[in-house]
Amino acid sequence: MNSTTAFVHKEYEAEKAxxxxxxxxxxxxxxxxxxxxxxxxxxxxxxxxxxxxxxIRWHCTQALLSQLILFFVNSIGFWWxxxxxxxxxxxxxxxxxxxxxxxLLNLIEFIxxxxxxxxxxxGKHVKWIGLGRIVDAIxxx
Amino acid sequence: xxxxxxxxxxxxxxxxxESHHIPQIRELLLKADDSKWALVQTLQFQDPTTILIxxxxxxxxxxxxxxxxxTGLGVGKLLTCGGFGVWAIxxxxxxxxxxxxxxxxxLQQVLY
Numbered sequence: 001m002n003s004t005t006a007f008v009h010k011e012y013e014a015e016k017a018x019x020x021x022x023x024x025x026x027x028x029x030x031x032x033x034x035x036x037x038x039x040x041x042x043x044x045x046x047x048x049x050x051x052x053x054x055x056i057r058w059h060c061t062q063a064l065l066s067q068l069i070l071f072f073v074n075s076i077g078f079w080w081x082x083x084x085x086x087x088x089x090x091x092x093x094x095x096x097x098x099x100x101x102x103x104l105l106n107l108i109e110f111i112x113x114x115x116x117x118x119x120x121x122x123g124k125h126v127k128w129i130g131l132g133r134i135v136d137a138i139x140x141x
Numbered sequence: 142x143x144x145x146x147x148x149x150x151x152x153x154x155x156x157x158x159e160s161h162h163i164p165q166i167r168e169l170l171l172k173a174d175d176s177k178w179a180l181v182q183t184l185q186f187q188d189p190t191t192i193l194i195x196x197x198x199x200x201x202x203x204x205x206x207x208x209x210x211x212t213g214l215g216v217g218k219l220l221t222c223g224g225f226g227v228w229a230i231x232x233x234x235x236x237x238x239x240x241x242x243x244x245x246x247x248l249q250q251v252l253y
Contacts, residue, residue, distance in 0.1 A: 012161055019234045027230055037227055044224070044231040 014123045016052065017059035020045055021117035024063050028110065035074035042067045054141050059120055062128060062135045063113070069131075070109055077102045142170050142178055150181065157186040157244045166248065173252050180251050186244045189237040196236045200229040205236050209243045 024042045031037020046060040077099060083089045116126045127135075147170040155163060170181070187209055196205035203218030223229030 010161055012159055016238070023231060023234045026233075027227070030226065030230060040224075040227045041231050044228060045234065048231070048235050 011123075013053050013055045014121055016049065016056045018117050018121035020049070020056075020060045020063040021113045021120065024067055025110070025113055025117065035071050035078055039064075039067045039071040054139065055125070058125075058135060058139045059116075061139050062116070062131060065131055065135060066109055066113065066128065070106065073102055073105055142173050142175055144171065146178060147171055154186060156190075157188065157241065159238070159241045159245070162241070162245050166245070169249070169252050177252060181248070184247060184251060186247065187240050189240040192240045193233070193237050196229075196232050200232055200236075201226070205232060209236075209240050211239075 020042070023045050024038055027038045027041035031041070042060075042064045046064045049056050049060050080095060080098070084091055084095070112128060116128070119126045127133075147167055150170060151163060151167060158166060173181075192205050192208055195208060199205070200218075201223035203215035203223070206212075206215035206218055218224060218228055218232075221228070223232075
């Protein structure tokens with residue numbers, strides 16, 4: 001993760017940008033079994049701030065994209081598990097490996113979100129590895 | 142308007158607005174005619190903290206949105222039980238800013 005203070009932003013912007021990560025954390029806790037809850041929550045938050053300043057929009061987009069990636073990964077895991085429970089599908093080693101990777105990815109994302117929420121609140125521009133460049137390309141000044 | 146009146150207004154009402162809006166409000170009030178002072182004084186602003194508490198307690202029924210005057214969104218929230226809980230959570234983080242935006246709109250309507 002990179003932390004930069006590339007451009008000047010104001011106190012209220014830092015608070016709102018940090019809220020985008022904080023909100024996704026609370027949504028994770030509330031909608032834990034259903035992957036779409038977090039994505040919906042971050043999307044509504046993003047839409048509510050779509051006309052705000054560049055700094056706020058940038059961090060809302062990063063939070064949204066991180067949830068989008070998690071949504072696809074978690075959805076596969078969710079339906080695979082449903083398949084095993086209700087259709088008596090085989091618990092293969094591929095499933096167990098996938099589940100371990102899924103938990104690891106969720107854990108990394110959770111920690112990264114907490115870190116981003118704290119640093120953004122201080123006014124630092126936190127770019128996630130890989131994701132930051134995509135967000136740069138999407139969000140226009 | 143006189144600078145003393147404007148400063149008094151800002152001192153007593155600054156919690157109802159975003160901090161970055163204060164200089165803009167000051168400018169607006171200084172430019173405004175003295176006849177507007179009585180109108181400005183009678184304005185009732187919503188307290189963002191109160192709305193946040195309402196949102197935490199009754200956000201699922203859309204009471205917070207009704208209180209700030211977003212009747213359409215309030216009805217939507219009420220009918221969907223706070224957007225099945227998701228919208229209610231998102232509103233915990235948005236509602237204070239939305240209340241402050243409504244307050245400044247109310248002030249601008251009187252001044253223009």
